[in-house]
Amino acid sequence: MIKKILIVLSLFVTQCLSAQSNTDYTNSYKRFRLFEKPSIELTYGNSDIRLSGADGSFSNAGMIELKLGFTTKNKSYFGKNITGFENRYFFIGNASNKISYKSTESGKIKNDLWRFGLGNKDAYGLKIGSIEIMPYSSNSFSWSKFSFEKSAGISGADLNSFDKFNDAFRFGTSTEGGINLQLTPGFSIQPQFESSVIFPRHLFGKQLMSSIIEMSGYYLIDNFTKKIMRNAPAAGTFVNFLLKNAYEFGYYQLRKDKMNWPFNSEAPMRYYTYKIGMAFTF
Numbered sequence: 001m002i003k004k005i006l007i008v009l010s011l012f013v014t015q016c017l018s019a020q021s022n023t024d025y026t027n028s029y030k031r032f033r034l035f036e037k038p039s040i041e042l043t044y045g046n047s048d049i050r051l052s053g054a055d056g057s058f059s060n061a062g063m064i065e066l067k068l069g070f071t072t073k074n075k076s077y078f079g080k081n082i083t084g085f086e087n088r089y090f091f092i093g094n095a096s097n098k099i100s101y102k103s104t105e106s107g108k109i110k111n112d113l114w115r116f117g118l119g120n121k122d123a124y125g126l127k128i129g130s131i132e133i134m135p136y137s138s139n140s141f142s143w144s145k146f147s148f149e150k151s152a153g154i155s156g157a158d159l160n161s162f163d164k165f166n167d168a169f170r171f172g173t174s175t176e177g178g179i180n181l182q183l184t185p186g187f188s189i190q191p192q193f194e195s196s197v198i199f200p201r202h203l204f205g206k207q208l209m210s211s212i213i214e215m216s217g218y219y220l221i222d223n224f225t226k227k228i229m230r231n232a233p234a235a236g237t238f239v240n241f242l243l244k245n246a247y248e249f250g251y252y253q254l255r256k257d258k259m260n261w262p263f264n265s266e267a268p269m270r271y272y273t274y275k276i277g278m279a280f281t282f
Contacts, residue, residue, distance in 0.1 A: 038282045039087060041067040043192065045275030046102065047095050049111065051161055052257050052267040058148070059108040062100035063273055065093030067119075071281050076124060079233035083125040085134045085180065091142075092116040095271070109162075110149040113271075115172075117142025123180065124229065124237045134180035134188075135241030137248065141173045144198050146269070164200045165269055172198035172268070175252060177245035180279065190277040195252040197268035199259050206260035213262070214251050221247055 043065045049058040069089025076082045096112040119140025126133045147167045174196030182188040199207075221243050229236030252270075254261045259268040 036070040036072050039067075039069050039071040039089070039279060040282075041065075041069075041089070041190070041277050041279040043067070043093075043190070043275045043277035045192070045194075045273045046100055047271045047273040050256075050270045050272070057108055058111050059097035060100045060102045061095040061097050061111055061113065061271075063093055063095040063275065064099060065091055065275075067091040073125070076233075078124070078229045078236070081127045082229070082233045082237065083127060083132065083134070085121075085123040085125050085136065087121045087136075089119050089121075090116070091119060091140070095273075111147065113144055113146045115142045115144035119174075119176075121176070121178075124233075124240055125180070125182075126234055126237045130184070132180075132182040132188075133237075134182065135238055136178055136180055137241065137244040138176040138178070139173070139248075140176070141171070142196075143169050144172055145169050146198065162269075165198060170198050170200065171202060172196060174271075175245075175248040177241065177248070178275075178277070179241075186281045188279045188281075190275075190279060192273075192275040192277055194271070194273045194275060195249055196271045196273070197252065197255055197259060198271075199268050200266050203260055203263075203265055206263040206265055210255075210260040210263065217247060217251070218244065 043063070045063045045065075047061040047063050049061060067089040068091075069087055071085070071087045073083055073085050076084045092115070094112070094114050097108075097110050098112070117140050119138055121136045121138035123134040123136030145168065146165045148162060174194055176192055176194040178190045178192035180188050180190050222240075225236060225240040225243055228239050251261075255268060256270060257267050259265045
């Protein structure tokens with residue numbers, strides 16, 4: 001229990017440090033927090049599920065997710081049409097082949113996953129008339145309960161690697177990139193792509209060091225993009241989005257064989273999900 005509490009605290013601290021390094025506003029952070037507004041986000045997508053070194057393959061899973069959180073937004077000193085955006089949220093979701101828009105293929109493993117957790121998304125936005133474009137990056141951690149159905153057409157040997165994930169809550173992390181397109185005040189649509197990993201077990205020391213390495217690189221990119229935004233705010237908004245999400249996707253690719261890269265560790269289960277979301281801010 002103590003180990004799990006320490007994991008949560010360490011990840012919460014790294015997320016807070018990351019989030020604060022990405023918000024640069026004319027008002028102080030404490031004053032900025034007074035402008036928080038409740039938000040609700042609904043998303044649907046389709047997941048490709050993978051596990052390195054395993055022969056069996058899963059059916060695609062449709063994913064439905066609900067996010068409840070608080071959104072803050074204010075003008076940035078980088079330019080009069082540049083805004084700062086941050087959303088902290090709790091989420092719960094279900095991914096299953098039963099709700100996928102793709103039919104289950106013969107010889108594929110039927111599966112179901114429930115997950116919940118906490119996340120943070122941040123962005124610089126660009127106002128163009130009444131429309132606001134906010135290309136964002138997001139990080140979250142979650143607990144997931146995964147289960148699959150053993151089919152007669154798939155041998156038991158193919159499923160051995162999946163047994164450690166089956167019907168048990170496992171810890172995991174994810175990163176998401178998307179564009180928050182605010183069409184009217186209080187309503188936006190969001191095309192999204194998420195890379196997530198589910199760990200077969202906890203290795204606290206290695207996991208903490210891997211997270212520190214990841215966030216250190218993220219912090220360096222954040223400082224680099226801020227310098228770009230000082231010189232070219234509009235272009236910097238999109239460069240910030242591209243560099244951060246490319247970095248996070250690359251880091252997650254390094255984790256596909258070692259869940260605590262660069263340290264020796266087991267391969268995690270991976271979900272790659274294309275989603276579309278609707279967000280309401282009150």
